[in-house]
Amino acid sequence: MRALTIVEPGVLELGEVEDPTPGADEVVVEVGACGVCGTDLHLIDGESPLASYPLVPGHEFSGVVVARETLSKDQPWGSGSRSTPTPTVALAASAAQAERTCAPATARSV
């Protein structure tokens, strides 16, 4: 899939990356829109001590759930559910400057 990657501070590349693999209790979201916020700019500038490069930025996004295989059956998410994950909860897990990303099911809102 296509994604924007920060290869190293100050170096951005639009190219192909592996499709995301959801962890336990995560859904895969087809990204419809993704914002660029101050955190992303700090990542581009190399100002985040927690960043490990290369990385795909983006944690403020919305889209549609396209896979939910790792969720238990009692989770309400189904394919086609609209999703706008809570940015602060999704911050660690998301890489939404891409066609698809994973989001924790606990970070959901519809």
Ligand SMILES: [Zn+2]
């Ligand atoms: Zn943000």
